[in-house]
Amino acid sequence: MHQIKNIIPILALVLLFACIKPYNPLIEGDASSRLVVSGRITDTEGWQEVSISLSSPIENAAYIPVPGCEVKILDDKGNIFPLPESGEGTYRAWIGQEYLVPGTAYKVSVHTPEGETVESYYDTLMQGASLDSVYYAIEEIPTSDPDVNLRGLQFYVDLNASESDSRYYRWEIAETWEIHAARLMEYYYDGRFHQIIPPDDSYKVCYSNMMVRNIYILSTRNLSQNVFHQNPLHFVDGHTPRLGILYSILVSQQSLSESTFKYFEVVSANSAGFGGLYEKQPFSIKGNLVNLTNPEKDVLGYFYATSESSRRYFYKDIEGLELDFSNYCIEGPLPLTGWQGYKKHEYPVYYLFTVDGELRILSDECVDCRLRGGTTTKPDFWP
Numbered sequence: 001m002h003q004i005k006n007i008i009p010i011l012a013l014v015l016l017f018a019c020i021k022p023y024n025p026l027i028e029g030d031a032s033s034r035l036v037v038s039g040r041i042t043d044t045e046g047w048q049e050v051s052i053s054l055s056s057p058i059e060n061a062a063y064i065p066v067p068g069c070e071v072k073i074l075d076d077k078g079n080i081f082p083l084p085e086s087g088e089g090t091y092r093a094w095i096g097q098e099y100l101v102p103g104t105a106y107k108v109s110v111h112t113p114e115g116e117t118v119e120s121y122y123d124t125l126m127q128g129a130s131l132d133s134v135y136y137a138i139e140e141i142p143t144s145d146p147d148v149n150l151r152g153l154q155f156y157v158d159l160n161a162s163e164s165d166s167r168y169y170r171w172e173i174a175e176t177w178e179i180h181a182a183r184l185m186e187y188y189y190d191g192r193f194h195q196i197i198p199p200d201d202s203y204k205v206c207y208s209n210m211m212v213r214n215i216y217i218l219s220t221r222n223l224s225q226n227v228f229h230q231n232p233l234h235f236v237d238g239h240t241p242r243l244g245i246l247y248s249i250l251v252s253q254q255s256l257s258e259s260t261f262k263y264f265e266v267v268s269a270n271s272a273g274f275g276g277l278y279e280k281q282p283f284s285i286k287g288n289l290v291n292l293t294n295p296e297k298d299v300l301g302y303f304y305a306t307s308e309s310s311r312r313y314f315y316k317d318i319e320g321l322e323l324d325f326s327n328y329c330i331e332g333p334l335p336l337t338g339w340q341g342y343k344k345h346e347y348p349v350y351y352l353f354t355v356d357g358e359l360r361i362l363s364d365e366c367v368d369c370r371l372r373g374g375t376t377t378k379p380d381f382w383p
Helices: 003-018 031-035 259-271
Strands: 035-042 046-054 070-075 080-083 085-087 090-097 105-111 115-118 132-144 151-162 168-181 185-189 193-200 205-211 215-219 227-237 249-257 289-291 300-315 349-353 359-362
Touching: 031 349, 035 105, 035 115, 046 070, 046 080, 070 090, 070 259, 105 300, 132 215, 132 227, 132 300, 151 249, 168 227, 168 259, 215 227, 215 259, 259 300, 289 300
Parallel strands: 035 300
Antiparallel strands: 035 046, 046 090, 070 080, 070 105, 085 090, 105 115, 115 289, 132 151, 151 227, 168 205, 168 215, 168 249, 185 193, 185 349, 249 300, 349 359
8 A cells, every 4th residue: 555655646747747748839831931011001291111021930030021022002092102112121102191181092012023912902091089198197017926016107098089080099109218327438457457538428328219019909889979088008117217217108099990900909819918019920810911913822911091190208207106127237346266267258347446445347237228228329309
């Protein structure tokens, strides 16, 4: 009996691990080379863009532009707008306001270097409401740890549309924030000791830009009025350095046709928890594009028309929110091996002297804000 008791837990472990099998999704061999066409036409005079690329292998995701295409946008009034190539798989043309009228339908046509023609279905430019109030509330959201909540800014938007406006909407958000390096470049070692006088502040201030990846959509089709208050947008927690100095969001509200709204509904459901629209193209989502030359070949992406209204907001010194984030600057003592312990590929080694005269080695992040994902080029809109 004693031997049987010892065997039972061993058998349980064997059965447990035997039942766990790795899941390898079945993806067709050509799924990593499908054409991806993405773009939209808005109701505002200006550059209208379409991007053309190839889908990449799921295990090695990358943007693969397709050059040399002939691209044009057509409307249902007989107008044709050629889009010359502007580089990196991007094609664009300036379209005047007189051609961007609500009620007009548009489609894109692409002729590839391989001789294939791809077209989208027509999508109607819907009249839309102007962007209303965007605001935030300081809230807490749960995490995977039931004992820990994240406190931060929950953004909301109000929609106040008329009965003649579209009943379908989407919001895009672009974030910009300022980053400061903790120290200036003053002392460094590269086999010799140097002091920069005055200290170099070239990489003291950076600016970072990012599209919010989540998809925010709303339909008022089943509401008695074309109005909705406190529709949730994105959340920014107090542990992120984005809120540390100056933070800005550009909110764009798009009115959609019903078919385009349904497409983004599917994309939203498929991308929930996986990074949103701005991750690599999902294989399973079919858009509104067809290959006229080889109808059996799937085309990914979507082309649509939208009335768009945008506004930029700035936030600084948010009252009632305690910030707690890392500046990624590590200061430490000289290693036991001394200066000779540093290899040439580690040069330059930055350091400083404290008020007490103590030497402290600095990580590169201490003196170079670019290493935290920013650029020193100040945006035109930044105060």
